[in-house]
Amino acid sequence: MLFPTVEFAIYFPIMLAISWALMSRLDWWKVFIVGASYLFYGTANWKFCLLLAGVTVGNHLFARAIAGTEDPRRRKQLVGTAVALDLAMLGVFKYYAFFVEDVDRVLDSTGLGLPLPLLTIALPVGISFFTFQAITYVVDTYRGHAEPAPLLDVAVYLSFFSHLVAGPIVRASEFLPQINTPRDPNNVAVGAGLFLIAVGLVKKVAVADFLAREVVDPVFAVPEAHSAVDVIFGVYAYAAQIYCDFSGYTDMAIGLALLLGIVFPQNFNRPYRSRSISEFWRRWHMTLSRFLRDYLYIPLGGNRGGRLATARNLLLTMLLGGLWHGAAWGFVVWGGIHGTALVVEHQFRGRKVPFPGWFKWLLTFHVVVLAWIVFRAADLDVAGQLLSQLGDWGPATLITWTTLLVVMLTIGLQLLPERETGELRLRVEQLHPAAMGAALAGVVALVAATVPTQGVPPFIYFAF
Amino acid sequence: MSDVRTPEPPKPPREPRRFRARDALLAIGVAALLLVMFEGPSIRRGGERMDDGFWKTVVLAVGKPADAFGDVVPLPEIGDELTSWLSPDDDLGGPGSFETSAQDTTPQAPAADGKVPPVTPDYFDPHALGDKAPEPRELDTVLVTGDSLAMPLDAEVARRLSAEGIEVVRDPQIGTGISKADIGDWGSISLRQAEKEEPDATVMFLGANEGFPMPKAGGGTVECCGVDWATEYASRARRMMDTYRQDGEARVYWLTLPAPRDEERQRVARVVNEGIAVAAQPFRAHIRVIDMVELFTPGGKYRDSLDIEGEETIVRESDGVHLNKEGARLAADRVLDALTDDFRGQAAAVSQEVSIRMSRLFRLAALLAVGGLMTAMAPAGAPAETGSGPTASPSKRCSVGSGRGYGTTYVRSITTRRVGCSRAKAVVRAFHRCRKGARGRCNSRVKGYSCSENRNGGVGSFDSNVSCRRGGKRVRHAYTQFT
Numbered sequence: 045m046l047f048p049t050v051e052f053a054i055y056f057p058i059m060l061a062i063s064w065a066l067m068s069r070l071d072w073w074k075v076f077i078v079g080a081s082y083l084f085y086g087t088a089n090w091k092f093c094l095l096l097a098g099v100t101v102g103n104h105l106f107a108r109a110i111a112g113t114e115d116p117r118r119r120k121q122l123v124g125t126a127v128a129l130d131l132a133m134l135g136v137f138k139y140y141a142f143f144v145e146d147v148d149r150v151l152d153s154t155g156l157g158l159p160l161p162l163l164t165i166a167l168p169v170g171i172s173f174f175t176f177q178a179i180t181y182v183v184d185t186y187r188g189h190a191e192p193a194p195l196l197d198v199a200v201y202l203s204f205f206s207h208l209v210a211g212p213i214v215r216a217s218e219f220l221p222q223i224n225t226p227r228d229p230n231n232v233a234v235g236a237g238l239f240l241i242a243v244g245l246v247k248k249v250a251v252a253d254f255l256a257r258e259v260v261d262p263v264f265a266v267p268e269a270h271s272a273v274d275v276i277f278g279v280y281a282y283a284a285q286i287y288c289d290f291s292g293y294t295d296m297a298i299g300l301a302l303l304l305g306i307v308f309p310q311n312f313n314r315p316y317r318s319r320s321i322s323e324f325w326r327r328w329h330m331t332l333s334r335f336l337r338d339y340l341y342i343p344l345g346g347n348r349g350g351r352l353a354t355a356r357n358l359l360l361t362m363l364l365g366g367l368w369h370g371a372a373w374g375f376v377v378w379g380g381i382h383g384t385a386l387v388v389e390h391q392f393r394g395r396k397v398p399f400p401g402w403f404k405w406l407l408t409f410h411v412v413v414l415a416w417i418v419f420r421a422a423d424l425d426v427a428g429q430l431l432s433q434l435g436d437w438g439p440a441t442l443i444t445w446t447t448l449l450v451v452m453l454t455i456g457l458q459l460l461p462e463r464e465t466g467e468l469r470l471r472v473e474q475l476h477p478a479a480m481g482a483a484l485a486g487v488v489a490l491v492a493a494t495v496p497t498q499g500v501p502p503f504i505y506f507a508f
Numbered sequence: 509m510s511d512v513r514t515p516e517p518p519k520p521p522r523e524p525r526r527f528r529a530r531d532a533l534l535a536i537g538v539a540a541l542l543l544v545m546f547e548g549p550s551i552r553r554g555g556e557r558m559d560d561g562f563w564k565t566v567v568l569a570v571g572k573p574a575d576a577f578g579d580v581v582p583l584p585e586i587g588d589e590l591t592s593w594l595s596p597d598d599d600l601g602g603p604g605s606f607e608t609s610a611q612d613t614t615p616q617a618p619a620a621d622g623k624v625p626p627v628t629p630d631y632f633d634p635h636a637l638g639d640k641a642p643e644p645r646e647l648d649t650v651l652v653t654g655d656s657l658a659m660p661l662d663a664e665v666a667r668r669l670s671a672e673g674i675e676v677v678r679d680p681q682i683g684t685g686i687s688k689a690d691i692g693d694w695g696s697i698s699l700r701q702a703e704k705e706e707p708d709a710t711v712m713f714l715g716a717n718e719g720f721p722m723p724k725a726g727g728g729t730v731e732c733c734g735v736d737w738a739t740e741y742a743s744r745a746r747r748m749m750d751t752y753r754q755d756g757e758a759r760v761y762w763l764t765l766p767a768p769r770d771e772e773r774q775r776v777a778r779v780v781n782e783g784i785a786v787a788a789q790p791f792r793a794h795i796r797v798i799d800m801v802e803l804f805t806p807g808g809k810y811r812d813s814l815d816i817e818g819e820e821t822i823v824r825e826s827d828g829v830h831l832n833k834e835g836a837r838l839a840a841d842r843v844l845d846a847l848t849d850d851f852r853g854q855a856a857a858v859s860q861e862v863s864i865r866m867s868r869l870f871r872l873a874a875l876l877a878v879g880g881l882m883t884a885m886a887p888a889g890a891p892a893e894t895g896s897g898p899t900a901s902p903s904k905r906c907s908v909g910s911g912r913g914y915g916t917t918y919v920r921s922i923t924t925r926r927v928g929c930s931r932a933k934a935v936v937r938a939f940h941r942c943r944k945g946a947r948g949r950c951n952s953r954v955k956g957y958s959c960s961e962n963r964n965g966g967v968g969s970f971d972s973n974v975s976c977r978r979g980g981k982r983v984r985h986a987y988t989q990f991t
Binding site: 262422489 | 527554
């Protein structure tokens with residue numbers, strides 16, 4: 045179920061009312077949340093619920109077993125097995141088709157001749173997110189950062205509807221304590237929640253989908269048919285689209301959770317104002333960045349083994365981070381570009397770099413935009429074609445005042461001081477709840493009018 | 509000194525207001541109520557478009573009473589009036605609608621007086637008779653349309669043909685079906701597409717969303733998938749084919765449905781394919797039915813992969829319905845082969861995929877090289893031309909004959925880039941129709957081209973150079989106008 049749909053508009057008010065009605069009876073509340081979240085998730089395909097339930101039970105059992113033994117070797121074996129099983133499941137559903145053809149060819153060419161079955165396997169929505177959350181749970185239990193929780197709590201943690209399909213990736217230690225004390229019904233962040241929901245809707249439906257329809261999809265589908273000016277504009281437009289699509293989803297997820305009294309970590313903080321790639325990763329998909337840092341980069345050795353080892357760890361982390369997004373070489377190259385940029389930056393760390401701030405911003409922004417090309421293109425052939433179109437100067441057919449304004453505003457607003465945008469939010473939060481509800485209805489009606497007959501396309505990150 | 513004011517102390521930062529849970533319910537309740545009052549018809553329509561199941565029932569349970577409320581209190585109309593300017597849709601109903609217009613009147617329909625309908629020459633494929641096929645008009649515009657099945661076929665066809673300067677209009681209508689008129693009525697859509705684009709060839713891949721009940725002539729509905737449903741389906745498909753073939757001036761390439769994985773869908777696909785075959789019968793001179801069943805699912809048996817050049821390759825998406833990119837390439841091969849047969853010499857160079865595909869390794873190298881160049885240039889804010897890009901398409905000069913008949917005194921020359929001469933001449937004629945009068949100027953787009961002109965005045969006449977652009981396409985012409 046997508047947030048900006050009629051089904052969800054019916055589902056959420058009912059869920060909100062029952063959730064607060066049950067808040068004083070936590071066990072009932074947890075059972076209800078799990079049921080409601082599985083209903084939300086099962087809309088796509090009820091069979092995926094079985095997978096989610098399996099991940100929940102499996103990781104719960106491993107966490108209990110880890111906590112139940114003092115033997116370090118046994119604990120290590122258990123956590124290793126749990127993580128390997130989680131990754132194996134992710135591998136089967138997400139990467140099987142990616143590798144199977146190549147593996148078959150290698151087997152065939154070496155005469156082993158044991159071809160794997162060539163099957164297309166449906167990708168369960170959100171599998172990358174709930175698998176990573178399951179990994180944080182067992183690893184945190186192993187590290188002693190989290191206590192093993194009852195099965196019901198783990199089920200709430202992994203299935204909670206608003207972060208289930210596309211994050212943010214919330215740690216068990218952040219989430220579990222919140223559901224074990226009743227939320228205070230006299231202190232709910234209603235203003236902030238509604239503001240985020242409205243902003244997220246506008247970002248996703250009015251900006252991201254509009255840019256996709258008018259500029260990005262035509263350029264990336266057939267680069268050959270577009271001049272260099274259109275291609276360049278299309279790439280900038282994609283930078284705006286993906287930010288609005290993903291951060292719009294996150295805004296809604298955080299806003300919805302706030303109305304239920306649950307606080308999620310921030311996931312975006314105006315990433316396009318970054319002056320370095322490392323700063324970009326502190327502002328873009330922040331919960332993935334810290335996952336990669338804490339569960340991949342640091343276990344690999346982090347920056348403790350000298351320059352070469354640090355460079356290797358950075359590059360490996362970003363390559364795997366890229367591959368996490370999907371089974372395609374474009375994502376690997378995307379991770380490689382970011383990893384290389386981080387390695388280069390790391391070489392200059394601690395030295396005085398004689399570049400003005402605006403130059404650093406411009407350079408960082410364009411490295412990020414360049415990397416988006418391989419991220420968005422259907423494959424490397426298309427990415428190469430798109431870049432080769434840069435030599436084909438001609439008229440701009442996709443640049444209109446509206447598309448130009450939308451792209452410039454999306455990127456330009458991130459450069460404003462945070463205080464300016466925070467003030468608007470505070471003003472909204474002073475309104476009477478009924479007025480906020482009316483304003484939200486107005487935003488929904490305006491945004492709904494921009495939706496084509498064919499409906500709202502899924503969020504980009506639903507595919508990851 | 510009394511007017512000396514003491515500066516006011518700075519205001520403390522505004523604190524977020526504290527709300528209670530009931531405020532959340534109030535706000536969400538008000539929003540929901542207003543939306544039900546203003547958006548009732550949209551909720552109902554949304555519910556009707558959903559697949560059968562729990563959520564359809566729930567949405568309709570809200571949408572139907574909300575819609576009924578809207579009939580009494582016209583708030584939805586007010587809402588529509590206020591927000592209609594934001595709608596991105598073309599009108600998907602209107603003229604040509606299956607639901608509202610008269611039933612099939614094409615030659616093969618049973619004659620109203622009960623006589624056997626006449627056989628016309630269009631029934632015959634000249635190739636099958638060993639006859640010379642009538643020369644089609646120049647291949648200038650190809651429309652690739654259908655439902656989600658047409659993606660990524662549309663991009664694949666566009667990529668291959670754009671190198672030849674042939675315009676490919678990609679217009680898939682996701683979620684639509686011939687038997688599913690609530691999202692988009694293909695009677696109207698086909699008419700709009702044919703009138704707007706005037707495609708010389710239409711590639712149609714449609715059928716992922718079929719199997720819905722259809723209203724039949726004389727009232728009532730016909731359920732899938734018996735003879736009555738197939739008859740209605742074929743009648744509708746035939747009307748669309750007739751629209752796209754534009755009185756025999758254009759060609760249509762209609763792809764059948766490869767068997768889907770799901771058995772229930774397989775049954776629908778079989779009926780749809782029969783409907784397509786029957787629909788095309790009277791127009792075999794202009795309609796090619798391209799068999800995807802034999803290509804992807806021989807014997808009607810579903811499979812995920814095919815042996816392509818000795819290597820087993822996945823050709824379907826995981827949903828068991830759509831083609832993946834590799835599958836789309838195969839389908840595009842068939843389409844382009846058929847196009848080449850009909851428009852011999854015009855699309856010949858594009859039927860071989862290898863002609864435009866660079867090796868992956870080369871692409872990667874180009875990508876990294878150009879990427880590095882672009883990064884280096886980024887601070888300057890303007891990427892420069894790269895050596896690896898294709899060279900610009902050469903300009904082509906068109907014969908203008910006596911130069912008469914274009915709507916001005918005479919046209920001296922026409923040159924084009926990435927446009928066929930017949931389309932270029934049509935643009936020139938449209939430009940002069942738009943000018944209105946000897947001294948008039950054209951200030952609006954013509955056939956999608958925006959034009960600018962440079963006049964050199966003389967006594968009693970002027971000469972002018974006009975440049976019209978649409979994307980990478982150019983039509984330039986020079987004319988003389990007596991005043």
